[in-house]
Every structure is written in structure tokens, then in C-alpha cells.
Amino acid sequence: MTDPHLPGRAAADRATSDHAVADLATVLDRSEVVLAGGPGGVGKTTTAAARAGAAARRGRRGVVVTVDPARRLADSLGVAEVGNEPRLVLPPTGTSWPGSLSALMLDTASTFDALVRSQSTSTEQAEAILGNPMYRNISGALSGTQEYMAVEKLHELHRAGDFDLVVVDTPPSRNAIDLLEAPGRLVRFLEHPIYRLLTAPSRSALRAFGAAARLFLRTLRGIAGAEIVEDAVEFFQAFAGMEDGFRRRAADVDRMLREPSTSFVVVSSPRDEALREAGHLIGELRARDMTVDAVVVNLVHPEPGAVEASRGDHGALRALLTLHDRLTTLALDERERARRLVAADSSTIVTELPLLDHDVHDLDGLGELASLLVPGDVGTEG
């Protein structure tokens, strides 16, 4: 039996104004791609999964691409192992939804392998690249690769047409801008002057780069170790002829990210340090002419109801009243700070999610979050 007056419930009732409800539902209804960004530790993955779940309840075929989910959440979504094929998530027992929900945990290395195969001019070229030690470094560990592969996967899922909505939980990088810039980064890398230097076909060409270049290469060998420089030369040579393909692909991805059917949702907590990072991200997105469609402020302390109790002189009662006052101050402080985040642009939808009295790591919990995000779409009894 649910007590409608429990603090969590009361806050939930207030958490989403009717205006915001309609709008977030609209964002989910009209979008084909939803990207989530924000600081670490604010529940990005959980709320991303909840958004895909909410879309499923609204009759859409949703898929959530997660990058580094907490283990229990991954287990409950059925994606405990990385794998590049989406897996269908069944609704919690006793319920059903008119749409569908699938989930996928990104396998960065194999996504990159598939990309190389699709862009290479021959099987030999693909194998030469895939077998190169430097390529293995790049596909496994280069910063930005995870972001790049997340958008690559997103692009692939979006284009395949099996899903109405692809929700992507960005990697836990400080700056989700990496995600937008990642496709261009490899292209820039392939166009790097050093790339041309290393792939110079003849000694005369190398000579044309001058003594400074040769000194530079020698220094590079001295610093990084000769074998690593040889790997690099081989790697760049193997890539010859593929730059165009990668450039076109990066342009395709960039176009997809800028389509009106692509939405950006920034997730934050109501704490000052998180809000500052979220604000920075919003500013960076706007500077790139990207629209922030919605902000989800997660983990907001429920505001306790007013108390006009007699301030009795029982010590413990006084302590309880003090706690009550401090929680009230905290809840108001959080809301005030969250409001300031988007004051500059009132067209951004702001949805607050209350701090729940339990961790969300199973489908029931995700269902609860989904109905807090978009109330009114309760799954039908199965």
C-alpha cells in the first residue's frame, strides 16, 4: 500500500509541471535521436534508459546505447556483456508496453573494426590496418575513440531503420562536446602534416620536408622508441586512400547530429559543481548552434512540507525540527540553483526528478523513473 504523503511521492507530484510533461513527451515523440550529456555521477545512464522506456510506453520502438553502465543496471537491461547487437528488453512482469525497448552496451573496438572494414578498399587493406599494433592502441585506448564509436553506432542504428528512437548515453567524459567532435578528429589526424611526412613515398619527398623534419623524426624515435615510430609509419601507410571515406562518414554523422529530429538532453544534479559543468556544456552546445531541448535535474531533495509544530523542549524533538529545517533549506537551495541554470533560455524544458529513497538498478525502478519523466503513460496490465 502506498502512502501518498511519503516525502518522495509528494516531491514527485510537484517534480514535473504540466507544461514540462507535455514538452518532454513531445521531445520523445518527435525525436529520432536523443543524446544525453552532463557531468559524472548524476544518473545519465539511468535517465537515458528511462527515457527510452518512456518512449516504449508511448508506442515507439526505442533503443538505448549505453557506454559504461553500472553493473546491476546493465544486468537488468540484459546487456551485462558488451555486444554490438541490440537486445530486446522485456517489460517488467505484469505490464506491457505498446512499443518496444532494446538496449546495447557499446563495444568500442569491434565497432571500430567494422568501420575500418566498411571503409577500406580491399580485404588486404582492412587486415593490414586491423593487425597493426598502433591501430589496436587507437581502437582500444585513444581518448575520444569511445565517443567516436558511440556516434558511429548511433548513426548505424539510426540509418538501419529498425528503431524509431535511438537514445545515446554519452561516455563519462568531462566534456560531452567530445562526442560531437570525435568523428572529425580522426579525419584531422589523417590529414596531419606528420602523416604526410611519415607516408612520404620517396626519399626525395622526405628531403623536401627539410632537415628540420628529419631531425624531428629522429627526436620522435629517441623519445618514443624506434619500434613505435615504425608502427606509426606502417599504420599511416595502411590508411592511405581511406581518408575520403572517413571524411564523408564524419560529414554524414555531423549532419545527423544537426537534424531537427536529433535532440540533446543535458542531465545534471542540483549541486553547484554539477550545475556549473552542465551550464558549461549548454554554453558549448549553443556555441555550436546545437539546441538543448531539455534539461533533466536529477536527484533533487524532496521539499518537506511546512511544519507549524510547537517547538517543544524535548531534546530529540528539537533535533528533528532542526533536521526538518535544514532539509527544507537544502531543497529550496537546490531548486533555486537548478532554476538559474536555464534562466538564460526559457524555451529549454526543465524536468526535475526527485532523489529516491532507493537506488535505481532494475526494470521496476526504470519504470518508476519513466513515469516520473512522462507521467500518464502507465503500461497496460499484461
Added chain:
Amino acid sequence: MDSIRWITAAKVAVVAGKGGVGKTTLTAALARAAADAGRSVLVVGVDGRPGLAELLGGEALDYEPQVIDPGGTGRGPISGRIIRPEAALLDYLDDHGLRRVAKRFLATGAVDVLATTTPGIRDLLVLGKVKQLEQQGVADLILVDAPAAGHAITFLHAARSISEVVAGGRVRQQADDVLELLSDPARCQVILVTLPEETPVNEVVEVAFELEDRVGIKLGPVVVNGCWPDLDAAPLAVPADLLDETSPRHLRETAALAATRLERQREQLRRLSDTLPLPQVLLPFRFTAGLTPADLDALAASLRIEPVPTP
């Protein structure tokens, strides 16, 4: 144990943990506590995350070291800087008589190529600079606010992985030197921070074992941030009849919320002790959404180590 003994157990302390658990807050509180005990402190940021110097009452940091708090009678000075790989590389080349190529390295973007040929090189450059500062003895305590999330493992593991794949050259030498620093408990400790919640506890346990097994690093105490004050003796002890008689529903809700929260907290702290045999330090939850230097003083004052939990 009082705070100063464990905080200054090593010359360098790296504060690591998942995003949002309070790394920067803890770094600032440790700096305050050490300075209050008369030690000179250098705080080091490794990415652009703001807030570290501001919490200590200073201005935003840059590569050049700056004084955040000059200290005073019995109080040590706190200075701070951000170490970026590019700038650290320039310093390194300069120090090794390679000033002439240094400029060219930057102009051509060679750092990108180096970083690609040798993953982890950026992290190594940063830690190499920290090692240099440690050897120069620039402060009694160097506190490093490590990068967030899984990157902390990559960050600390960089030296070992480079040492394993690179046969020779200066990079290899640097990696070996950094590894020596990281694996010497008298010179370096890693302080992990987490929250008394299920997922952060799971993650800190994973990180702890990875750091000990893969990097061979000495872990300091694990700091649990955001602990509600133990209210056993206070609000929860209001006799039921008094509560019924004197307070409306909303106050009972607060009592229920506190009871739930404390129960979860105790359960998670117990789970942490059971799975991670490290001493615990509890940092109190501050009832504010934006910490001020005054909050920081209170946090610094509470950095006492609890007795080692029974495994």
C-alpha cells in the same frame, strides 16, 4: 588516528573516485587540514574541472603555480596549479636540453601523434611532472585531484602499460620513474573517495582492487563522503507519543526519511567494510547545494581516521 598522520603519510596523495562523489571537495579539505597543521601544500588539478581553488578561497588555477592561501602563524601555505600534458611536455623537453625542438613539437601538433603512437603518454607526462615536483620538494604535501571515473585507473596505469610496451628511449625512462613513485608507499598514496550508496560502493571496490593488482599502488584510507550525521540519539529518538501529540504529518515524514537514509547508509558502510579491508574516513553530508570555504573548514576538521574495520 588524527588527520595529519594519515594525510601526510606520503609526499604525494592522489585523490581518485568516480565523477560526482566529491574528489575535488576532498582534495580541498585535505589541503586545508594539512595546512592547518602547519604543512605547505600544493594542490594539482589535471583537467579543467573548476572549483578546487575556489573552495579554498582562491582564484581559478592555471599551469603556473599560484598562491591560494599564504598561511600564517602555525598555518602552512597552500598553492595550486593545473598540469596539462602539453605544457608538461614543453617543460620536459626544456629540462632535457631539447628546447629547440620543443616549439616544433607544439607547432606541428606532435603531441597528438605521440599520444596516438603511445596511449597513456598524456597521463604519463602529467604524472612525470608531479614526480619532478616531488623530487624538487616544492611542498610538504602534493595533492593531485585525479581525473574522474574509469579514467583514474587509466591515469594511474599509464606508466605500467608504457613500461611494458616500450623497450627504450626517454618515454620508457620516464615511465619507470613514475612507476617507482607510484609503488613506493613512503612517497605516494592513493586516497579513494566514494558515497555511502550502492553503486558508488560497488565501483570503489572495483577500482581499489584494480589499482592494487594492476598498478601495485598503496591505497590510503577510503573516504566516504556525504554521510548523514548519525541521528540515533536525536530525531529518531523522539518518542512516538510525543511525535503524535506535537507534530504534524510532515515532521513524521522527515523522521521516516532520516530513518530510511540512515539505514541505507549503515548497510552500505557495512558492505564496504566487508569487501574492502581499508580504514574508513567519514565526511559528513553538508545540507547545502553549494559548498563554501566555511563548509570546507568543517569538512577538514572531520578528517579523522576511524579504527580499521574488521574484515
